[in-house]
Amino acid sequence: AQSVAQPEDQVNVAEGNPLTVKCTYSVSGNPYLFWYVQYPNRGLQFLLKYITGDNLVKGSYGFEAEFNKSQTSFHLKKPSALVSDSALYFCAVRDTAAGNKLTFGGGTRVLVKP
């Protein structure tokens, strides 16, 4: 069965510092990997995805993520965090060997302090 783990419930970072949100996954086939962001009182918004190709994926709002097959990880990164990046971030995986099911992680709350 496919699964996603986000080991940190919350990440605190000072504005201007690098931001990293961790995600590891487990699938039996090849993974499609996604990051979504949820701002207060809003639905989730797509940030980026990895399907195949270059392991470093660039997305919206200056975010990027690195696919690491050997470590089964897909960590989200931003070189310089903004206060407006404070939100709830979700990693998700779809196992290509398991049909159309998309599994989300538990979410990581990011708090960027001025």
Added chain:
Amino acid sequence: EAQVTQNPRYLITVTGKKLTVTCSQNMNHEYMSWYRQDPGLGLRQIYYSMNVEVTDKGDVPEGYKVSRKEKRNFPLILESPSPNQTSLYFCASSPARDRGEKLFFGSGTQLSVL
């Protein structure tokens, strides 16, 4: 404007009183899905639909029903709501699941069952 519209935004009801949460998308998407979001559990899929008249169970389908009679609409029905169905519900759509397309989410429905 391309969007997924859910109604109502907030709903308080009592145990056993049937209710329907509507979802409509104007992007001609084939795929639609319902999720519930609970603290620490992330998003869990309730039901999904690959196209008109094609629906399937997600991870937590018990106590819910759906229908897909038109491409744009995908209502979620709770025939006899119970307090454990108190949650934040999201509808989502995408062009097609087999290409790893991104999901577009509605703004959510906060349901409280007393």
